Amino acid sequence: MAIISTKAIVLSAIKYSDSSLIVKCFTEKLGVKTYLIRGVLKNRKGVIKAAYFQPLTQLILEANHKQKSNLHSLKEVHVSHAYTSIHRDIVKQSIVLFLSEILSSSIQEEEENSVLYEYLETALIWLDTHDKIANFHLLFLLNFTKYLGFYPDLFDQETASSFNLFEGSFSNAFTDKNCIVHHNLFLFKTLLGINFDAIENVLFSKQDRQALLQIIIRYFELHLDGFRKPKSLTILETVFS
Structure with missing residues (x-):
């Protein structure tokens, strides 16, 4: 022991x-x-x-x-x-409950990963200390894929007309149901490469937010064995509707 x-x-x-x-x-x-x-x-x-x-x-x-x-x-x-706002803000509570399910399902390693730990620690403190957080969970999840090994390949990002969720890359081909195009592609591109301080300038409608969340969850399902769609997803969608 x-x-x-x-x-x-x-x-x-x-x-x-x-x-x-x-x-x-x-x-x-x-x-x-x-x-x-x-x-x-x-x-x-x-x-x-x-x-x-x-x-x-x-x-x-x-x-x-x-x-x-x-x-x-x-x-x-x-x-x-000690969080100052998370445990008394219903929206932040819903985000935290949702993200805890995602993290519990996604992180399996029983070894040190101080870089991932620092990301989670810093992101949660940011959530606790800011008010404009409607898009926080979207950026949190997309950036989280860097530490899981399947962050989108940004090659051809500017000119591509589709993004293949299975391949994790941009292209001009629409090959199957795992490709996102048009408005959904625009939403996805909007989050790439920004930090948390920039998300208050990202204006998504509730429909945009829900569509993008479904895309990101599908991305996780395609790349993580045993990933389970969070039970708290419906709660989160209700809070932001």
């Missing part, structure tokens, strides 16, 4: 028995790890609080990691960055 101290982002928390939680985290030092936290739902005076394990909360963990086990335990937990 090794005691590890690491930053971590909560991906999911599932109730186990009447009083415990099974929590999956993306840790800075060890990738995805799962923890059994016994009694946390009933012991309100304990040092580890159930409130720490809301979706995408940023923590510092001191954990006992067993070499031959998939389920580990926590000694200490502290919030590393």
Whole structure:
């Protein structure tokens, strides 16, 4: 058994028995790890609080990691960055719930990926500290593909008349149902190469936003084995409708 101290982002928390939680985290030092936290739902005076394990909360963990086990335990937990708006803004809560499902389904590696961790950490702090966030989840997901290995190939971006979601590249051929063209292509191109500070200048209608989200989710489905469409997708679409 090794005691590890690491930053971590909560991906999911599932109730186990009447009083415990099974929590999956993306840790800075060890990738995805799962923890059994016994009694946390009933012991309100304990040092580890159930409130720490809301979706995408940023923590510092001191954990006992067993070499031959998939389920580990926590000694200490502290919030590393306390959000000021996410947990009291219904739109931001809906975005966070949706993104936590995407991340939980997409990140499988049990090894250090500090570059991805920094991206998630920085993006979530940006969400917490800004107000014009209607397009945040779209840009977040598209930029997330850089760290998963299938960010769009930008060759011929300016002149191409279609983008093949399966191939991940632009072309002038319309080969199958996985090609996007016309207005959907324009929407997709609009997000490429911009940063979060630029999204408040991107004016999408609610129909544009929904169409683009469906395109991006299809892109994930084509490139990630076992990717599951988030259950919270309908909630997100309702919030932005």
